[in-house]
Amino acid sequence: MxxxxxxxxxxxxxxxxxxxxxxxxxxxxxxxxxxxxxxxxxxxxxxxxxxxxxxxxxxxxxxxxxxxxxxxxxxxxxxxxxxxxxxxxxxxxxxxxxxxxxxxxxxxxxxxxxxxxxxxxxxxxxxxxxxxxxxxxxxxxxxxxxxxxxxxxxxxSGFDPRPLAAEIGGLAASWLPTCPSPEKLWDVYSDPVNTRRRMVESSFEAARADIACLEVGSGLSEVQFYRVMSGALNQMPLVRLIEREAETGLDAGRAVELIASAGGAAPYATDEMWEILAAWLQYYFPDRYRMEPTGEVLRYGRVLG
CATH class of the missing domain: 3.30.870.10 (Endonuclease Chain A)
Structure with a gap:
């Protein structure tokens, strides 16, 4: 609770x-x-x-x-x-x-x-x-x-509120990531000019929007950036719910239902939002989430061996 x-x-x-x-x-x-x-x-x-x-x-x-x-x-x-x-x-x-x-x-x-x-x-x-x-x-x-x-x-006078950002604003509980390529987020953050040339424009803009929404500060190392992004993702109420259901296997149909029930305005169709979120979970938590070979069921649990 x-x-x-x-x-x-x-x-x-x-x-x-x-x-x-x-x-x-x-x-x-x-x-x-x-x-x-x-x-x-x-x-x-x-x-x-x-x-x-x-x-x-x-x-x-x-x-x-x-x-x-x-x-x-x-x-x-x-x-x-x-x-x-x-x-x-x-x-x-x-x-x-x-x-x-x-x-x-x-x-x-x-x-x-x-x-x-x-x-x-x-x-x-x-x-x-x-x-x-x-x-x-x-x-x-x-x-x-x-x-x-x-x-x-x-x-x-140009007051900078960022030192107090931990208490203000924040995303609605229904927020979902929009960039389909989470592995590109660090490149967008650290070298946006050159990365933009190598990415589809819509994906690049989605990555920038996700980074801005999560209020990632400037000057982070790659390890720090990874921790900030994974930490924010891990605290989302929807992700905690997905984690519980994925312990026994979460199929795409049920995942779409969970996303739809979370409410909020989604920029893409619900099934696309699930594909993006599933990609983020597997990228940021590779030892916790895996997609079964069929590509339809997400499972939660530490990978052994």
Missing amino acids: ALGEMLLEAARTARADACLIAPFIKAEVIERIFAELPQDVRVDVVTRWIPAEVAAGVSDLEVFDLVSARPGARLLLNGMLHAKLYRFDQTYRLGSANLTGRALGWRAPSNIEILRTADGPDKDLRTLERTLLSTSMPANARYRDEIRQQVDLLVK
């Missing part, structure tokens, strides 16, 4: 009050949690608004509007905040995950995060929560607008 689904499940069970503490909070995540949290549950939200982080997109000022519109909710700000702590009644969940799509597994490639549960009264966690609530500043529209002005100035 994605960490986000765990939080939603906890939100549904709350009956009295809740507290959401995270330095990075995206509006779409708060909206999703509020939709599951019963309307009569009081909720405190604690976060921080640092202009550079807001400009990078890791936190949304629109969270203020969502919290303000909910009865019994308030938004507090603490510039020193780094803790991630979520309480629903007497149950705490704490760990590394911010309230962002990538951290909670709702966008791919997702971050590698942890949230552990602490049931029942916990003196230390309760003390931390109370300290934060008593020392943090209530957010208001005027301060929000001041932060927005500072963000606009940063953007106009």
Whole structure:
């Protein structure tokens, strides 16, 4: 279960009050949690608004509007905040995950995060929560607008958000690779001018689009590039589902069904998207995936010998 689904499940069970503490909070995540949290549950939200982080997109000022519109909710700000702590009644969940799509597994490639549960009264966690609530500043529209002005100035000055890219944007869970030649991706990345001459234009552009979508930074070695690409692919929810089904043999018909059920707009026919994805899996994980001689069934399992 994605960490986000765990939080939603906890939100549904709350009956009295809740507290959401995270330095990075995206509006779409708060909206999703509020939709599951019963309307009569009081909720405190604690976060921080640092202009550079807001400009990078890791936190949304629109969270203020969502919290303000909910009865019994308030938004507090603490510039020193780094803790991630979520309480629903007497149950705490704490760990590394911010309230962002990538951290909670709702966008791919997702971050590698942890949230552990602490049931029942916990003196230390309760003390931390109370300290934060008593020392943090209530957010208001005027301060929000001041932060927005500072963000606009940063953007106009050419601010580079890439150092914070691990928390922002991300692919929809239904994203699929589009380049039919995964073995060419390194060449496109490392030497695009010369590689373009040796590739079909559509495949070249698809490779560039895939590299851009996966937010591969510049200057990587070939080994680093391989690890970034395989790591992103391995975290996709659809790939994890394919892995489970491929343990007993995944035929093309069933694979197409899985891709179709994932939703999202595909640039090619579903069977073509499966052929491309299967090629990526075999290229990036040659010791885990193999296509049977018929070319119709993908199997998962370490190759021996």
